[in-house]
Amino acid sequence: MGSEEVEKVDSIKKWSRMTTLWACIKKMIILFAVLSVCINVWTMKRISEQFAEDLEEIDEIERGIKTRRLSAIETSNIRSRGGEKTVSQVLQILKLMEQTEKSIRPPSGHGEKIIILGKAFILKRDLEIWDFTFSQAKFNPVATKKEDVQAHKHDDFLGMKCLDLFDGKSHCIEPTDLPRLERYQKISRLYGLRKTLWNKDRFCDTLSSALAGYNEEYMEFVFPCWLLPSMYDDLMQKARTVYKGKSFIAKPTDRGEGNGINVLDNIRELANWKALYPENDEIVVQTYLPNPLLINQRKWDMRTYVLVTSVHPLRVYMYRDGLVRFASSIYDANAKGGGKKTAFLTNTSVNKKAGIDVEDLTWPFPKVYAYMKKVGIDADLLWERIERAVVQLLLSAEPQFVRGFKKLQNDYTCVNCYQLLGVDVIVDSDLVPRVIEVNGEPSMQLSGEKDSHYDFTKKSMAHDLVALIYSRDSFASALANDLTELELSGYAIGYEDLGSCGDGAAVEICLRKHDIEYLLDMK
Numbered sequence: 001m002g003s004e005e006v007e008k009v010d011s012i013k014k015w016s017r018m019t020t021l022w023a024c025i026k027k028m029i030i031l032f033a034v035l036s037v038c039i040n041v042w043t044m045k046r047i048s049e050q051f052a053e054d055l056e057e058i059d060e061i062e063r064g065i066k067t068r069r070l071s072a073i074e075t076s077n078i079r080s081r082g083g084e085k086t087v088s089q090v091l092q093i094l095k096l097m098e099q100t101e102k103s104i105r106p107p108s109g110h111g112e113k114i115i116i117l118g119k120a121f122i123l124k125r126d127l128e129i130w131d132f133t134f135s136q137a138k139f140n141p142v143a144t145k146k147e148d149v150q151a152h153k154h155d156d157f158l159g160m161k162c163l164d165l166f167d168g169k170s171h172c173i174e175p176t177d178l179p180r181l182e183r184y185q186k187i188s189r190l191y192g193l194r195k196t197l198w199n200k201d202r203f204c205d206t207l208s209s210a211l212a213g214y215n216e217e218y219m220e221f222v223f224p225c226w227l228l229p230s231m232y233d234d235l236m237q238k239a240r241t242v243y244k245g246k247s248f249i250a251k252p253t254d255r256g257e258g259n260g261i262n263v264l265d266n267i268r269e270l271a272n273w274k275a276l277y278p279e280n281d282e283i284v285v286q287t288y289l290p291n292p293l294l295i296n297q298r299k300w301d302m303r304t305y306v307l308v309t310s311v312h313p314l315r316v317y318m319y320r321d322g323l324v325r326f327a328s329s330i331y332d333a334n335a336k337g338g339g340k341k342t343a344f345l346t347n348t349s350v351n352k353k354a355g356i357d358v359e360d361l362t363w364p365f366p367k368v369y370a371y372m373k374k375v376g377i378d379a380d381l382l383w384e385r386i387e388r389a390v391v392q393l394l395l396s397a398e399p400q401f402v403r404g405f406k407k408l409q410n411d412y413t414c415v416n417c418y419q420l421l422g423v424d425v426i427v428d429s430d431l432v433p434r435v436i437e438v439n440g441e442p443s444m445q446l447s448g449e450k451d452s453h454y455d456f457t458k459k460s461m462a463h464d465l466v467a468l469i470y471s472r473d474s475f476a477s478a479l480a481n482d483l484t485e486l487e488l489s490g491y492a493i494g495y496e497d498l499g500s501c502g503d504g505a506a507v508e509i510c511l512r513k514h515d516i517e518y519l520l521d522m523k
Contacts, residue, residue, distance in 0.1 A: 118163030190419035192404035221389035258347035263338030475523035
C-alpha cells in the first residue's frame with residue numbers, strides 16, 4: 001500500500017467542514033463575519049494565555065472524556081480588550097453548554113443499538129460495509145425490517161441506517177414518525193431529498209426554479225436543464241439562440257447507471273426526442289459539456305462523498321478522498337452523438353462491461369491530485385471550487401426542503417436526520433466544476449480485491465462518517481471556551497436560558513437552546 005493511501009487513515013480531520021448559518025440564526029452571521037459566508041470552518045481554541053493564570057484544569061472522567069473547567073473564584077475577573085467577565089459568569093456558560101449537551105445525548109446506560117433496514121437489493125449490496133463499520137466502532141448493529149420498527153421492537157435504537165431509494169413511503173420509517181423521535185436518535189434519511197435533488201427531474205425542477213432570473217455566470221455550478229415535454233418551447237427557443245450549434249444530453253428520469261442516455265447534436269434531434277424515448281412520459285435534457293478536462297485522453301468525473309447533517313441551517317461535510325471514475329475509451333470531441341458510450345459516459349457500471357477491472361476504471365483523489373500537480377494544475381484551487389459548487393447546489397435547494405419539513409410539522413427541521421450523498425462532478429478544461437447529479441444512496445459495495453484503493457476509500461469514508469455522527473466525545477467545554485473568548489474579544493452575546501437576552505440587555509446575538517444544540521452538533 002502506497003504512502004498516499006496510508007495517509008487517508010487520518011480519521012475525522014479528513015472531512016472538509018462547511019457550514020452556513022441560515023434564517024433561524026441569522027444574527028449568528030455576525031459572530032463568524034471573519035469567515036466565509038458559505039463555508040465556516042469552526043476551529044477549537046484554548047482560552048488565551050493572557051488570563052491562563054485564572055484557570056486551572058480538573059480532570060473529570062465522564063464517558064472517558066477529559067473536560068476542562070474554569071476555577072470557581074467568584075471574586076476574580078477575566079479581562080480582555082473587549083470587556084470583563086467574572087469566572088462565575090464563565091462557569092454559568094459552561095454549565096449551560098453541559099446541560100444542553102446532556103439533553104441531546106442518550107441517557108446514561110442507554111444501549112448502542114444501530115438498526116439497519118431497507119430495500120432488499122440495497123441491503124444485499126451495502127449491508128456488509130455498514131455492519132462491519134458499526135461493529136468496529138463498538139456499536140451493536142442489528143439487521144431488521146420496517147414491520148418490527150412499527151411494532152416498537154426497537155424503540156431503544158441509537159441510530160437507524162436506512163438503505164432505501166425513498167424518503168416518503170419508505171422501507172424504513174414513515175415520514176410522519178420523524179418528529180416523534182428522541183433528540184439523540186439518528187436516522188440516515190434526509191426527508192424531502194428524493195423530491196428535491198435525488199430524482200433527475202426534481203433536481204432539474206428545483207434548480208431551474210431557484211436560479212430563474214439569474215445570469216448564466218451565477219448558474220455555472222450546474223448545467224442548464226429542461227424537463228420535456230413541459231419545458232419544450234423554452235428549450236427549442238434557447239437551442240435556436242443562446243445554444244445555437246451546441247449539443248445536448250438527454251436522460252430518462254426513471255433509470256440509472258447510464259441507461260438510456262443519448263447525446264443530441266442538433267435541433268432536429270431535439271424536436272424528435274419522443275422517437276428516442278417512446279415509453280417515457282418525461283425526460284431531462286441538459287447542455288452537453290464540449291470541453292471536458294481529460295486525463296490520459298479519457299473523460300472522467302468525480303464521485304464526491306457529501307455528508308449533510310443539517311439543511312436549515314445548512315451544515316455539510318465533504319470527504320477529501322472520493323473516487324474518480326474514468327471512461328474506458330479515448331474521448332473524441334468531434335464524434336457524432338458523443339461517440340461510444342464508453343467514451344462519453346463515466347459510469348463504472350457501463351465501463352465494466354468493456355471487460356476492464358474496477359481498479360483500472362477508478363482513481364482515488366490523492367492519485368488525481370498528484371497527477372494534476374505533475375501537469376501544472378492547481379489541485380487545491382480546484383477542490384475549493386468543487387466545495388463552492390456543492391454548497392451553492394444545496395443552498396439552492398434549501399427553500400424546497402423547508403417547505404417539505406413544514407408539511408410534517410410547522411417548526412420541524414429534521415434535527416435527527418443526516419444523509420450521505422454521492423455528488424457527481426465534472427470539470428471542464430478551464431477548471432470549472434459542475435454538478436451532474438445527486439445520488440442519495442451511493443453504492444457502498446466492495447470489490448473484494450486485496451489492497452483495493454476502491455474498497456479502502458469506501459471503508460475509510462464509512463469509518464469517519466460513523467465517528468462523526470455517533471461521536472461519544474463531549475464538546476461542551478470547547479464550545480464554552482470559544483464563545484467566552486469571542487465575547488471577551490468584543491462581541492456582546494446573550495443566552496436566553498440565562499436570562500441575558502431581555503429587553504434591557506445590550507446584546508448583539510441572543511443564543512437560544514436550539515442555537516446551542518446546533519453549535520454543539522457542529523463541533
